[in-house]
Amino acid sequence: KVMVGTKVDENHVNWVMAYNMLTGIRFTVSRTNAKLDRELTDADFDAKHKFSFDITGNELTPSAKYDFKFKDYAPWVFRHLRATFRLDPADYLISLTSKYILSELGSPGKSGSFFYFSRDYKYIIKTIHHAEHKLLRKILRDYYSHIQQNPNTLISQFYGLHRVKIPYGRKIHFVVMNNLFPPHRDIHQTFDLKGSTVGRDFKEERLEKNPRATLKDLNWLRRHNHLEFGPMKKKLFIEQMQRDVALLQRLKIMDYSLLVGVHDLTRGNDERLRDKTLQIFQPGADRDTDAAAKSLARTPSKLENAQKARELRQLIKRERPVPMDQSTFRMPEEAVEGKENSIFYADDGGFGATHQNGDPGEEIYYLGIIDCLTHYGFVKRLEHFWKGLTESKTQISPIPPEGYGDRFVKFISSITMPREEAEAEAEAEARA
Numbered sequence: 001k002v003m004v005g006t007k008v009d010e011n012h013v014n015w016v017m018a019y020n021m022l023t024g025i026r027f028t029v030s031r032t033n034a035k036l037d038r039e040l041t042d043a044d045f046d047a048k049h050k051f052s053f054d055i056t057g058n059e060l061t062p063s064a065k066y067d068f069k070f071k072d073y074a075p076w077v078f079r080h081l082r083a084t085f086r087l088d089p090a091d092y093l094i095s096l097t098s099k100y101i102l103s104e105l106g107s108p109g110k111s112g113s114f115f116y117f118s119r120d121y122k123y124i125i126k127t128i129h130h131a132e133h134k135l136l137r138k139i140l141r142d143y144y145s146h147i148q149q150n151p152n153t154l155i156s157q158f159y160g161l162h163r164v165k166i167p168y169g170r171k172i173h174f175v176v177m178n179n180l181f182p183p184h185r186d187i188h189q190t191f192d193l194k195g196s197t198v199g200r201d202f203k204e205e206r207l208e209k210n211p212r213a214t215l216k217d218l219n220w221l222r223r224h225n226h227l228e229f230g231p232m233k234k235k236l237f238i239e240q241m242q243r244d245v246a247l248l249q250r251l252k253i254m255d256y257s258l259l260v261g262v263h264d265l266t267r268g269n270d271e272r273l274r275d276k277t278l279q280i281f282q283p284g285a286d287r288d289t290d291a292a293a294k295s296l297a298r299t300p301s302k303l304e305n306a307q308k309a310r311e312l313r314q315l316i317k318r319e320r321p322v323p324m325d326q327s328t329f330r331m332p333e334e335a336v337e338g339k340e341n342s343i344f345y346a347d348d349g350g351f352g353a354t355h356q357n358g359d360p361g362e363e364i365y366y367l368g369i370i371d372c373l374t375h376y377g378f379v380k381r382l383e384h385f386w387k388g389l390t391e392s393k394t395q396i397s398p399i400p401p402e403g404y405g406d407r408f409v410k411f412i413s414s415i416t417m418p419r420e421e422a423e424a425e426a427e428a429e430a431r432a
Protein backbone atom coordinates (compact mmCIF):
# COMPACT_ATOMS: atom_id res chain seq x y z
CA LYS A 1 0.00 0.00 0.00
CA VAL A 2 2.84 2.31 -0.75
CA MET A 3 0.81 3.67 -3.63
CA VAL A 4 -1.66 5.30 -1.28
CA GLY A 5 -0.63 8.60 -2.79
CA THR A 6 -0.79 12.06 -1.33
CA LYS A 7 -3.42 13.31 1.00
CA VAL A 8 -5.72 15.91 -0.49
CA ASP A 9 -6.22 18.59 2.18
CA GLU A 10 -6.83 22.34 2.02
CA ASN A 11 -3.26 22.93 0.87
CA HIS A 12 -3.43 20.55 -2.05
CA VAL A 13 -3.76 22.02 -5.56
CA ASN A 14 -6.74 19.80 -6.29
CA TRP A 15 -8.49 20.39 -2.97
CA VAL A 16 -11.30 22.49 -4.43
CA MET A 17 -11.99 19.94 -7.14
CA ALA A 18 -11.96 17.07 -4.63
CA TYR A 19 -14.22 18.99 -2.26
CA ASN A 20 -16.67 19.78 -5.05
CA MET A 21 -16.71 16.19 -6.28
CA LEU A 22 -17.47 14.82 -2.84
CA THR A 23 -20.05 17.49 -2.01
CA GLY A 24 -21.83 16.78 -5.28
CA ILE A 25 -21.76 13.02 -4.72
CA ARG A 26 -23.06 13.36 -1.19
CA PHE A 27 -25.91 15.58 -2.29
CA THR A 28 -27.02 13.64 -5.36
CA VAL A 29 -26.65 10.17 -3.86
CA SER A 30 -28.58 11.01 -0.72
CA ARG A 31 -31.19 12.78 -2.82
CA THR A 32 -31.81 9.71 -4.99
CA ASN A 33 -31.59 7.23 -2.15
CA ALA A 34 -34.09 9.21 -0.08
CA LYS A 35 -36.84 8.31 -2.53
CA LEU A 36 -38.85 5.11 -2.48
CA ASP A 37 -37.26 2.49 -4.68
CA ARG A 38 -38.90 1.81 -8.01
CA GLU A 39 -38.32 -0.10 -11.23
CA LEU A 40 -36.03 1.47 -13.83
CA THR A 41 -37.58 3.06 -16.88
CA ASP A 42 -36.04 3.62 -20.28
CA ALA A 43 -35.65 7.30 -19.55
CA ASP A 44 -33.51 6.58 -16.47
CA PHE A 45 -30.60 5.58 -18.70
CA ASP A 46 -30.49 8.95 -20.45
CA ALA A 47 -31.31 11.06 -17.41
CA LYS A 48 -29.07 13.92 -16.34
CA HIS A 49 -29.61 16.51 -13.64
CA LYS A 50 -27.76 19.74 -13.13
CA PHE A 51 -27.25 21.46 -9.78
CA SER A 52 -25.70 24.77 -8.84
CA PHE A 53 -23.86 25.06 -5.56
CA ASP A 54 -22.85 28.32 -3.97
CA ILE A 55 -21.86 29.68 -0.60
CA THR A 56 -25.33 30.83 0.35
CA GLY A 57 -27.31 27.79 -0.76
CA ASN A 58 -30.81 27.83 -2.27
CA GLU A 59 -34.05 25.90 -1.99
CA LEU A 60 -32.61 22.99 -3.97
CA THR A 61 -29.00 22.74 -2.85
CA PRO A 62 -27.38 23.32 0.54
CA SER A 63 -24.65 25.91 0.92
CA ALA A 64 -21.14 24.84 -0.03
CA LYS A 65 -17.67 26.28 0.45
CA TYR A 66 -17.23 27.10 -3.22
CA ASP A 67 -19.34 27.98 -6.24
CA PHE A 68 -19.62 25.11 -8.70
CA LYS A 69 -21.96 23.24 -11.00
CA PHE A 70 -22.54 19.53 -10.62
CA LYS A 71 -24.13 17.16 -13.09
CA ASP A 72 -25.44 13.75 -12.09
CA TYR A 73 -25.96 11.12 -14.79
CA ALA A 74 -28.48 8.26 -14.69
CA PRO A 75 -28.84 8.39 -10.89
CA TRP A 76 -31.47 5.65 -10.73
CA VAL A 77 -29.43 3.28 -12.85
CA PHE A 78 -26.43 3.77 -10.59
CA ARG A 79 -28.57 3.41 -7.50
CA HIS A 80 -29.69 0.02 -8.82
CA LEU A 81 -26.14 -0.90 -9.80
CA ARG A 82 -24.90 -0.11 -6.30
CA ALA A 83 -27.67 -2.29 -4.89
CA THR A 84 -26.75 -5.13 -7.27
CA PHE A 85 -23.15 -4.82 -6.11
CA ARG A 86 -24.54 -4.90 -2.54
CA LEU A 87 -23.23 -1.56 -1.40
CA ASP A 88 -24.99 -0.20 1.64
CA PRO A 89 -26.20 3.33 0.78
CA ALA A 90 -25.15 4.74 4.13
CA ASP A 91 -21.71 3.15 3.99
CA TYR A 92 -21.21 4.51 0.50
CA LEU A 93 -21.92 8.05 1.69
CA ILE A 94 -19.71 7.65 4.72
CA SER A 95 -16.78 6.40 2.67
CA LEU A 96 -16.96 9.11 0.07
CA THR A 97 -17.83 12.11 2.09
CA SER A 98 -16.54 11.94 5.61
CA LYS A 99 -14.36 14.97 6.16
CA TYR A 100 -13.57 15.28 2.47
CA ILE A 101 -10.28 13.52 2.76
CA LEU A 102 -9.15 11.63 -0.25
CA SER A 103 -5.77 10.59 -1.35
CA GLU A 104 -4.55 11.27 -4.82
CA LEU A 105 -2.62 8.77 -6.85
CA GLY A 106 -1.79 11.49 -9.36
CA SER A 107 -1.92 10.33 -12.90
CA PRO A 108 -0.41 6.84 -13.20
CA GLY A 109 -1.40 6.12 -16.80
CA LYS A 110 -0.54 7.86 -20.04
CA SER A 111 -4.09 9.08 -20.42
CA GLY A 112 -3.78 11.98 -17.97
CA SER A 113 -6.62 10.72 -15.78
CA PHE A 114 -6.42 11.40 -12.07
CA PHE A 115 -7.17 8.81 -9.44
CA TYR A 116 -8.45 9.46 -5.94
CA PHE A 117 -9.06 6.93 -3.20
CA SER A 118 -11.81 7.37 -0.67
CA ARG A 119 -10.19 7.67 2.70
CA ASP A 120 -11.17 4.14 3.71
CA TYR A 121 -9.61 2.95 0.44
CA LYS A 122 -12.78 1.20 -0.75
CA TYR A 123 -13.56 3.39 -3.75
CA ILE A 124 -11.68 5.06 -6.55
CA ILE A 125 -12.69 8.24 -8.29
CA LYS A 126 -11.19 8.40 -11.76
CA THR A 127 -11.42 11.48 -13.92
CA ILE A 128 -12.22 10.43 -17.47
CA HIS A 129 -12.10 12.00 -20.91
CA HIS A 130 -15.22 13.29 -22.59
CA ALA A 131 -15.06 10.41 -25.09
CA GLU A 132 -15.00 7.87 -22.26
CA HIS A 133 -17.90 9.64 -20.59
CA LYS A 134 -19.93 9.53 -23.81
CA LEU A 135 -19.09 5.86 -24.26
CA LEU A 136 -20.21 4.91 -20.76
CA ARG A 137 -23.53 6.68 -21.28
CA LYS A 138 -23.96 4.93 -24.60
CA ILE A 139 -23.24 1.44 -23.27
CA LEU A 140 -25.01 1.89 -19.92
CA ARG A 141 -27.97 -0.32 -20.87
CA ASP A 142 -25.70 -3.13 -22.06
CA TYR A 143 -23.47 -2.77 -19.03
CA TYR A 144 -26.48 -2.81 -16.73
CA SER A 145 -27.97 -5.97 -18.20
CA HIS A 146 -24.55 -7.66 -18.23
CA ILE A 147 -24.22 -6.94 -14.50
CA GLN A 148 -27.70 -8.36 -13.84
CA GLN A 149 -26.79 -11.55 -15.71
CA ASN A 150 -23.23 -11.73 -14.39
CA PRO A 151 -23.12 -10.76 -10.73
CA ASN A 152 -19.57 -12.14 -10.62
CA THR A 153 -18.32 -9.98 -13.46
CA LEU A 154 -14.62 -9.08 -13.43
CA ILE A 155 -15.28 -5.80 -15.23
CA SER A 156 -14.93 -2.60 -13.16
CA GLN A 157 -17.95 -1.92 -11.00
CA PHE A 158 -19.24 1.56 -11.77
CA TYR A 159 -21.14 3.24 -8.93
CA GLY A 160 -21.65 6.73 -10.29
CA LEU A 161 -21.01 9.04 -13.25
CA HIS A 162 -20.78 12.75 -12.60
CA ARG A 163 -19.38 16.05 -13.83
CA VAL A 164 -18.09 19.11 -11.99
CA LYS A 165 -17.36 22.56 -13.26
CA ILE A 166 -16.10 25.61 -11.44
CA PRO A 167 -16.75 29.10 -12.82
CA TYR A 168 -14.46 29.65 -15.84
CA GLY A 169 -13.02 26.16 -15.34
CA ARG A 170 -13.35 23.26 -17.72
CA LYS A 171 -15.79 20.41 -17.34
CA ILE A 172 -14.39 17.46 -15.45
CA HIS A 173 -16.06 14.10 -15.91
CA PHE A 174 -15.49 11.31 -13.41
CA VAL A 175 -16.64 7.86 -12.37
CA VAL A 176 -16.73 6.22 -8.97
CA MET A 177 -15.68 2.57 -9.04
CA ASN A 178 -14.41 -0.27 -6.88
CA ASN A 179 -10.83 -0.34 -5.68
CA LEU A 180 -9.72 -3.86 -6.52
CA PHE A 181 -7.06 -3.78 -3.87
CA PRO A 182 -7.94 -4.33 -0.23
CA PRO A 183 -7.40 -1.84 2.57
CA HIS A 184 -6.27 -4.53 4.96
CA ARG A 185 -3.66 -6.47 2.97
CA ASP A 186 -0.33 -5.49 1.45
CA ILE A 187 -0.05 -6.06 -2.25
CA HIS A 188 3.42 -7.41 -2.91
CA GLN A 189 3.32 -7.29 -6.69
CA THR A 190 1.04 -5.58 -9.19
CA PHE A 191 0.65 -6.41 -12.87
CA ASP A 192 -1.34 -4.76 -15.62
CA LEU A 193 -1.76 -7.44 -18.31
CA LYS A 194 -3.07 -7.03 -21.86
CA GLY A 195 -1.75 -10.06 -23.70
CA SER A 196 0.44 -7.89 -25.88
CA THR A 197 4.23 -7.88 -25.76
CA VAL A 198 5.02 -4.71 -27.66
CA GLY A 199 5.78 -1.88 -25.24
CA ARG A 200 4.59 -4.07 -22.38
CA ASP A 201 7.78 -4.04 -20.34
CA PHE A 202 8.44 -2.09 -17.17
CA LYS A 203 12.19 -1.51 -17.07
CA GLU A 204 13.43 -3.84 -14.34
CA GLU A 205 16.15 -1.33 -13.31
CA ARG A 206 13.45 1.10 -12.31
CA LEU A 207 12.03 -1.41 -9.86
CA GLU A 208 14.81 -0.68 -7.37
CA LYS A 209 13.65 2.89 -6.99
CA ASN A 210 9.99 1.97 -7.05
CA PRO A 211 9.57 -1.60 -5.76
CA ARG A 212 5.77 -1.51 -5.91
CA ALA A 213 5.49 -0.27 -9.47
CA THR A 214 2.86 -1.79 -11.74
CA LEU A 215 4.56 -4.34 -13.96
CA LYS A 216 3.46 -5.53 -17.38
CA ASP A 217 3.16 -8.60 -19.58
CA LEU A 218 6.87 -9.09 -20.29
CA ASN A 219 7.77 -8.73 -16.62
CA TRP A 220 5.19 -11.38 -15.83
CA LEU A 221 6.56 -13.79 -18.43
CA ARG A 222 10.15 -13.14 -17.37
CA ARG A 223 9.20 -14.21 -13.82
CA HIS A 224 7.49 -17.39 -15.04
CA ASN A 225 4.49 -16.27 -13.02
CA HIS A 226 1.11 -17.89 -13.27
CA LEU A 227 -2.31 -17.51 -11.72
CA GLU A 228 -2.28 -20.62 -9.63
CA PHE A 229 -5.78 -22.11 -9.72
CA GLY A 230 -6.90 -25.72 -9.54
CA PRO A 231 -9.31 -26.96 -12.23
CA MET A 232 -12.50 -25.70 -10.54
CA LYS A 233 -11.35 -22.15 -9.93
CA LYS A 234 -9.66 -22.00 -13.29
CA LYS A 235 -12.92 -22.92 -15.00
CA LEU A 236 -14.93 -20.33 -13.05
CA PHE A 237 -12.39 -17.62 -13.74
CA ILE A 238 -11.86 -18.28 -17.44
CA GLU A 239 -15.57 -18.64 -18.15
CA GLN A 240 -16.38 -15.36 -16.48
CA MET A 241 -13.54 -13.62 -18.29
CA GLN A 242 -14.83 -14.98 -21.61
CA ARG A 243 -18.32 -13.65 -20.95
CA ASP A 244 -16.92 -10.27 -19.93
CA VAL A 245 -14.64 -10.03 -22.94
CA ALA A 246 -17.48 -11.04 -25.27
CA LEU A 247 -19.41 -7.99 -24.04
CA LEU A 248 -16.42 -5.69 -24.56
CA GLN A 249 -15.92 -7.07 -28.06
CA ARG A 250 -19.56 -6.54 -28.92
CA LEU A 251 -19.32 -2.94 -27.68
CA LYS A 252 -16.12 -2.41 -29.70
CA ILE A 253 -14.08 -1.67 -26.62
CA MET A 254 -10.38 -2.32 -26.33
CA ASP A 255 -7.19 -1.41 -24.53
CA TYR A 256 -8.47 -2.83 -21.22
CA SER A 257 -6.22 -4.83 -18.90
CA LEU A 258 -6.41 -7.50 -16.28
CA LEU A 259 -5.13 -5.84 -13.15
CA VAL A 260 -3.56 -8.41 -10.82
CA GLY A 261 -2.44 -7.63 -7.28
CA VAL A 262 -0.65 -10.46 -5.52
CA HIS A 263 -0.65 -10.82 -1.76
CA ASP A 264 1.90 -13.35 -0.60
CA LEU A 265 0.53 -15.03 2.54
CA THR A 266 3.99 -16.22 3.54
CA ARG A 267 5.11 -12.57 3.74
CA GLY A 268 1.90 -11.25 5.26
CA ASN A 269 1.55 -7.57 6.07
CA ASP A 270 4.49 -5.35 6.81
CA GLU A 271 3.41 -3.57 9.97
CA ARG A 272 5.66 -0.60 9.28
CA LEU A 273 3.90 -0.07 5.98
CA ARG A 274 0.53 -0.40 7.64
CA ASP A 275 1.42 2.33 10.13
CA LYS A 276 2.32 4.60 7.27
CA THR A 277 -0.97 3.90 5.55
CA LEU A 278 -2.87 4.66 8.69
CA GLN A 279 -1.06 7.95 9.05
CA ILE A 280 -2.04 8.97 5.58
CA PHE A 281 -5.64 8.09 6.21
CA GLN A 282 -5.93 9.61 9.67
CA PRO A 283 -6.57 13.31 9.36
CA GLY A 284 -3.82 15.29 11.00
CA ALA A 285 -1.94 12.20 12.01
CA ASP A 286 1.12 13.05 9.99
CA ARG A 287 1.76 16.39 11.69
CA ASP A 288 3.75 14.95 14.59
CA THR A 289 3.70 11.84 16.72
CA ASP A 290 1.84 13.44 19.59
CA ALA A 291 -0.94 14.60 17.35
CA ALA A 292 -0.89 11.20 15.66
CA ALA A 293 -1.36 9.44 18.97
CA LYS A 294 -4.21 11.76 19.91
CA SER A 295 -5.87 11.40 16.57
CA LEU A 296 -5.67 7.62 16.80
CA ALA A 297 -7.13 7.76 20.27
CA ARG A 298 -10.03 9.76 18.88
CA THR A 299 -10.70 7.26 16.10
CA PRO A 300 -14.22 5.99 16.67
CA SER A 301 -14.67 2.35 17.46
CA LYS A 302 -16.35 -0.09 15.14
CA LEU A 303 -19.42 0.19 17.31
CA GLU A 304 -19.51 3.94 16.90
CA ASN A 305 -19.07 3.52 13.16
CA ALA A 306 -22.02 1.15 13.08
CA GLN A 307 -24.01 3.64 15.14
CA LYS A 308 -23.19 6.44 12.66
CA ALA A 309 -24.18 4.23 9.76
CA ARG A 310 -27.50 3.46 11.46
CA GLU A 311 -28.18 7.15 12.00
CA LEU A 312 -27.43 7.88 8.38
CA ARG A 313 -29.71 5.07 7.26
CA GLN A 314 -32.48 6.55 9.39
CA LEU A 315 -31.95 9.96 7.80
CA ILE A 316 -32.12 8.44 4.36
CA LYS A 317 -35.31 6.59 5.28
CA ARG A 318 -36.91 9.76 6.61
CA GLU A 319 -36.06 11.47 3.34
CA ARG A 320 -33.83 14.02 4.98
CA PRO A 321 -30.72 15.35 3.40
CA VAL A 322 -27.60 14.04 5.09
CA PRO A 323 -25.72 16.64 7.12
CA MET A 324 -22.62 17.99 5.47
CA ASP A 325 -20.03 17.12 8.05
CA GLN A 326 -19.36 13.65 9.30
CA SER A 327 -16.81 12.60 11.82
CA THR A 328 -13.97 10.25 11.10
CA PHE A 329 -14.17 6.57 10.40
CA ARG A 330 -11.45 4.06 10.80
CA MET A 331 -9.93 1.79 8.18
CA PRO A 332 -11.77 -1.50 8.01
CA GLU A 333 -9.84 -4.38 9.52
CA GLU A 334 -11.56 -7.12 7.58
CA ALA A 335 -12.35 -7.58 3.95
CA VAL A 336 -14.76 -4.99 2.63
CA GLU A 337 -18.35 -5.93 3.34
CA GLY A 338 -20.51 -6.68 0.35
CA LYS A 339 -17.55 -7.57 -1.80
CA GLU A 340 -17.77 -11.21 -0.67
CA ASN A 341 -20.85 -11.56 -2.82
CA SER A 342 -18.71 -12.09 -5.87
CA ILE A 343 -16.83 -15.38 -5.94
CA PHE A 344 -13.73 -13.59 -7.16
CA TYR A 345 -13.73 -11.32 -4.11
CA ALA A 346 -14.77 -13.96 -1.58
CA ASP A 347 -11.35 -14.95 -0.21
CA ASP A 348 -10.52 -12.05 2.04
CA GLY A 349 -11.58 -9.62 -0.67
CA GLY A 350 -9.76 -11.49 -3.44
CA PHE A 351 -9.48 -14.88 -5.10
CA GLY A 352 -7.19 -17.31 -3.31
CA ALA A 353 -4.66 -19.45 -5.14
CA THR A 354 -5.30 -23.19 -5.02
CA HIS A 355 -3.22 -26.25 -5.76
CA GLN A 356 -4.18 -28.96 -8.21
CA ASN A 357 -6.05 -30.89 -5.48
CA GLY A 358 -7.95 -27.81 -4.35
CA ASP A 359 -5.85 -27.11 -1.24
CA PRO A 360 -5.31 -23.40 -0.63
CA GLY A 361 -2.14 -21.91 -2.09
CA GLU A 362 0.20 -19.26 -0.70
CA GLU A 363 -1.19 -16.27 -2.56
CA ILE A 364 -4.32 -14.21 -2.78
CA TYR A 365 -5.02 -12.53 -6.10
CA TYR A 366 -6.91 -9.27 -6.32
CA LEU A 367 -8.02 -9.02 -9.90
CA GLY A 368 -10.36 -7.35 -12.32
CA ILE A 369 -10.68 -6.01 -15.83
CA ILE A 370 -9.96 -2.28 -15.76
CA ASP A 371 -9.83 0.69 -18.12
CA CYS A 372 -12.87 -0.52 -20.08
CA LEU A 373 -13.99 2.77 -21.62
CA THR A 374 -11.81 3.05 -24.73
CA HIS A 375 -13.75 2.71 -27.94
CA TYR A 376 -11.98 1.47 -31.02
CA GLY A 377 -12.52 4.77 -32.71
CA PHE A 378 -10.69 7.13 -34.88
CA VAL A 379 -7.65 7.62 -32.68
CA LYS A 380 -6.99 3.94 -32.20
CA ARG A 381 -7.42 3.19 -35.87
CA LEU A 382 -4.79 5.80 -36.64
CA GLU A 383 -2.47 4.43 -34.01
CA HIS A 384 -2.96 0.95 -35.41
CA PHE A 385 -2.06 2.13 -38.86
CA TRP A 386 1.17 3.83 -37.79
CA LYS A 387 2.30 1.14 -35.37
CA GLY A 388 1.33 -1.53 -37.88
CA LEU A 389 3.87 -0.19 -40.32
CA THR A 390 6.76 -1.09 -38.06
CA GLU A 391 5.63 -3.88 -35.76
CA SER A 392 3.95 -7.24 -36.25
CA LYS A 393 0.22 -6.66 -36.58
CA THR A 394 -0.90 -9.21 -33.97
CA GLN A 395 1.52 -8.16 -31.25
CA ILE A 396 0.88 -4.42 -31.05
CA SER A 397 -1.69 -3.47 -28.46
CA PRO A 398 -4.17 -1.39 -30.49
CA ILE A 399 -5.62 -4.06 -32.77
CA PRO A 400 -9.38 -4.12 -33.48
CA PRO A 401 -11.66 -5.18 -30.59
CA GLU A 402 -12.34 -8.74 -31.81
CA GLY A 403 -8.68 -9.57 -32.10
CA TYR A 404 -7.85 -7.65 -28.96
CA GLY A 405 -10.32 -9.66 -26.91
CA ASP A 406 -9.33 -13.02 -28.38
CA ARG A 407 -5.67 -12.33 -27.72
CA PHE A 408 -6.48 -11.17 -24.17
CA VAL A 409 -8.45 -14.33 -23.34
CA LYS A 410 -5.80 -16.54 -24.92
CA PHE A 411 -3.01 -14.93 -22.94
CA ILE A 412 -4.79 -14.93 -19.58
CA SER A 413 -5.91 -18.54 -20.09
CA SER A 414 -2.36 -19.56 -20.92
CA ILE A 415 -1.02 -18.20 -17.61
CA THR A 416 -3.78 -19.74 -15.46
CA MET A 417 -2.84 -23.20 -14.19
CA PRO A 418 -1.97 -25.15 -11.05
CA ARG A 419 1.65 -24.98 -9.90
CA GLU A 420 2.30 -28.61 -10.87
CA GLU A 421 1.37 -27.84 -14.45
CA ALA A 422 3.44 -24.65 -14.53
CA GLU A 423 6.49 -26.50 -13.23
CA ALA A 424 6.12 -29.22 -15.85
CA GLU A 425 5.83 -26.52 -18.48
CA ALA A 426 8.92 -24.68 -17.28
CA GLU A 427 10.87 -27.97 -17.29
CA ALA A 428 9.78 -28.77 -20.83
CA GLU A 429 10.82 -25.26 -21.85
CA ALA A 430 14.23 -25.67 -20.24
CA ARG A 431 14.78 -28.99 -22.04
CA ALA A 432 13.82 -27.56 -25.42
Ligand code: ATP
Pocket residue numbers: 108109110111112113115124156177178179180181190192214259370371
Ligand atom coordinates in the same frame (compact mmCIF):
# COMPACT_ATOMS: atom_id res chain seq x y z
P1 ATP B 1 -3.80 4.39 -19.78
O1 ATP B 1 -4.98 4.72 -20.65
O2 ATP B 1 -2.56 5.10 -20.11
O3 ATP B 1 -3.57 2.90 -19.63
P2 ATP B 1 -5.47 5.28 -17.51
O4 ATP B 1 -5.26 6.65 -16.99
O5 ATP B 1 -6.70 5.01 -18.32
O6 ATP B 1 -4.14 4.86 -18.27
P3 ATP B 1 -5.88 2.84 -15.98
O7 ATP B 1 -5.27 1.94 -17.00
O8 ATP B 1 -7.35 2.77 -15.75
O9 ATP B 1 -5.43 4.36 -16.23
O10 ATP B 1 -5.19 2.60 -14.56
C1 ATP B 1 -3.84 2.92 -14.31
C2 ATP B 1 -3.37 2.21 -13.06
O11 ATP B 1 -4.14 2.63 -11.93
C3 ATP B 1 -3.52 0.70 -13.12
O12 ATP B 1 -2.44 0.05 -13.75
C4 ATP B 1 -3.61 0.36 -11.64
O13 ATP B 1 -2.33 0.32 -11.06
C5 ATP B 1 -4.40 1.53 -11.07
N1 ATP B 1 -5.85 1.21 -11.06
C6 ATP B 1 -6.74 1.51 -12.02
N2 ATP B 1 -7.99 1.06 -11.72
C7 ATP B 1 -7.88 0.43 -10.53
C8 ATP B 1 -8.81 -0.27 -9.67
N3 ATP B 1 -10.11 -0.41 -10.00
N4 ATP B 1 -8.33 -0.78 -8.51
C9 ATP B 1 -7.04 -0.65 -8.18
N5 ATP B 1 -6.12 0.00 -8.93
C10 ATP B 1 -6.51 0.53 -10.09
Ligand code: CA
Pocket residue numbers: 109255256257370371
Ligand atom coordinates in the same frame (compact mmCIF):
# COMPACT_ATOMS: atom_id res chain seq x y z
CA1 CA C 1 -4.78 1.21 -19.00
Ligand code: CA
Pocket residue numbers: 109111371374
Ligand atom coordinates in the same frame (compact mmCIF):
# COMPACT_ATOMS: atom_id res chain seq x y z
CA1 CA D 1 -7.23 4.46 -20.45
